[in-house]
Amino acid sequence: MIYNLLGDWVFDFVYYFMILLSILLFIISIAYILLIYKHIKEKKWIGKKRPYWENLLKDYEEGNIEKGHLIKKLDYKNQYFRDYLIELARKDKFSKDLLKDIYIECGFVVEDVERSMSKKWYKKAQTFAVWKHLRILTKDRYVVYQLLSQNNEVRLAALDLLSIHRHPILKKKLEDIFDFYSTHVDYYLTVKLMDAEISVEGLEQLIWSDNRRMKKTGVILLGREGEKESIDILKKFKDEPEDIRFEVVKSVGRIKSIEGLDILKEMKRDDSPRVRKEIAIALGKISYTDSLEDLQKVSTQERAENIISILNELVNDENAEVRSNAFLALSNLGKKGRKKIEDYRDEYPGITKEALLKSFSGGVNFDTV
């Protein structure tokens, strides 16, 4: 019917199109079968080689063989051994130093450097990722230059690599990074800068910046566990806008030091319920320990009283979320905390019951969620 209407050429066209498709189909089928065959062969070969490599590495680690001897015995001139080393580094199966040493000895880094100079973004980014896993950093200046690459993947890979090495250049480049990176990757940027463990002095250009985004990030980065010297700086931000105050309190919570109590006490009547809720959580973090003995060690009874005195106000807060977190924070304070919770059993039966039960089962770890 249809070719009566349109003429024979349609039929011919569809016919030849079908032949073309069939050829294509045949090629893909063969490619698929060959790929399966290749993977099976690879798997078999790797299955044999990996235990051999692992034993050699173990021998070397235990000092049974020397490096020269190891390199000679390793059949390393192939992609599979390189991949195996990277996999081992990711799994922390051998010491990173040992793996890095062998990786360099086998000459893979020389190949990597060439790859990293490629114009292809993925070759650069993949190389930086490998170096990160093996804790290798070579051609520093080139990697630093890539921090401001036009390609998002490359610059984040460079950041990742420099961050794992806690590279000192990062603190000098902070302003450039914030100028160049989009606000959408702020989350990642903050995580990586936190991983880089930049010193408090190194963060000065961020925290005293007029740029709100930089200032906020600086305040977040001050909140590293045990970094007590940050607390004095954080105090200076307690009158900043709400989003900064919120981060100040969160940072105090992350530092988990009893020295942070003063600032939390000063801020407990903050206008923002979000900030007050975070104060309760911060107090919960400061008071959370895995055992009551630890609690005795880190905080004297007087200090526990101090925490309770702040929470005492928060359990009466007009905002239910603030109250609820304050009760949960009390559950981290042992007997004294429980006594305080019990005072409110009639007024808030639900949350006090939960807080008491949690107190008996070791308290609430506010870090997990």
Next chain:
Amino acid sequence: MTLSEILWMFIALYSLFVLVYFVMINSGYLILLFLGIDEVVFHSRKPDFDICDREGCKLVPGITIIVPAYNEEKIISENVRSLLDLNYPRIEVLVVNDGSSDNTLEELKRNFKLIEVTREIDEKIDTAPLRAIYNSIEEKRLTVIDKQNGGKADALNLGLSYARTELVLAIDADTLVEKDALHKLVRKYMRTDSRVVALGGIVRVLNNCQVISSEVKKAKLPKKFLPAMQVMEYIRAFLFGRSGWSRINSLPIISGAFGLFERKALMEIDGYRTTTVGEDIDAVVRLHKKMKEKKEEYDISFLPDPVCWTQVPENRKTLSGQRARWQRGLIETLMFNKKMIFNPKYGKLGGFVLPFFLLFEMFGPIIEMTGYIMFIVFFLLGIFSLSYFLLFIAVAVIFGVLISLSSLFLAELMLKRYEDPIDRLKLLLLAVVENFGYRQLHTIWRVKGTIQFLRKESKWGEMDRSEI
């Protein structure tokens, strides 16, 4: 014009329509195939990084995993354990018991020592009434919410209201999420140069796989024909379909079994729509709509490697019910969001993707079905052209196999999940076999879904669950 002339005219026009439709649909699929390949290759080139290494892990966004559960007593405890065991520093598992009539809640109470608690929230989406909230004494990251039955979307909405984290992961109770899947999703969320509001990962078939300690240790092709066929379908749907749409940032579907969302974005659209069985596709389409209307740069993507595993129907009745429901959900979504279709205001989604779904996914089964009927009519009228028929069928089959095979090739190249070479060759065979019988059955099920939509049926259907 005589009746006979009118009939001839109709037949001629119908034949022309079918030919044009056929060329259009296959061209569309061809474009999608190229886009899908490009996306998968692009994604595979991205380096594999841990999202955090030291103190930074305390700053990663928290994720609430919302598990709507209705009569899941057989699998719920095992699945909750596997979720709590995921490799991610900040998670909360929030099980929403949607008025189960079996012992789902009792199982959870028994296995996780639940205590009744209260939880205050800022804003709540309207849902069926809440009965109680429980926390686990043993596992602080587990919360169970018990509510009256209101359907999956309703349960998700309650979970969404009570979630406290920036991100929520919506999954099915029978979904087994791979250990590092959250890392992979969050890596994309944190590293993308625009606001990411939703991300989907690949869903694979769990039936017959070897599972040890809630982890798929060995992926095996199901022995039964129907689930094995669904393996092929899932690979094709995810690697070719979703990757393709994702390439042009117009992904209209993120599977209800495994999707990560920015909580704020979902709250902005008032959560999931409870009046459709296609709440997953509808939510994603509305997220696109919201973001386009706000004129904000955004990203809704599919990632081909964060994997989750799910049980698929093993019998024809359950499978037909599921496929009819999916079709109904699709039509409902298109109807609810009809203003977006052919509307340039909504960019590629309105101008190309939704019209594609309307013309080829919604009307496709009906047109295919009429095609089969018309061949019979032509045969009875004595105007049946065997050569035209054979050529038409051959092109359709070859095209179908080509798309399936390309997806298989991509899966073999990138995912390498099935270890047994026999399984991989069987998949090749299934790519051919599905065109003879299974494809036609599938068309019938989807037509059934269309009829259900027209009859305004709202039933969900049943899903068989077996222990993992």
